[in-house]
Amino acid sequence: xxxxxxxxxxxxxxLFSVGACGMHVVRANEKEHLADRIMKFDxxxxxxxxxxxxxxxxxxxxxGEGQGGGGCGCN
Numbered sequence: 001x002x003x004x005x006x007x008x009x010x011x012x013x014x015l016f017s018v019g020a021c022g023m024h025v026v027r028a029n030e031k032e033h034l035a036d037r038i039m040k041f042d043x044x045x046x047x048x049x050x051x052x053x054x055x056x057x058x059x060x061x062x063x064g065e066g067q068g069g070g071g072c073g074c075n
Contacts, residue, residue, distance in 0.1 A: 042048040056062040
């Protein structure tokens with residue numbers, strides 16, 4: 001009896017958790033807040049540039065930071 005109750009409870013909790021994971025649609029006028037400078041991960045641009053320089057010297061490679069063209073292969 002108790003096993004049946006707990007299995008039903010587990011199924012109910014799983015369905016509730018799946019239903020609660022909905023996506024919130026961001027309107028066009030709200031996207032300006034997501035593109036704010038304060039939303040960047042790096043707070044100090046000079047420190048980030050220095051870390052990138054050290055990494056490129058240590059690894060012997062550079063690039064791959066997403067500053068290329070549009071992906072058409074023409075750069």
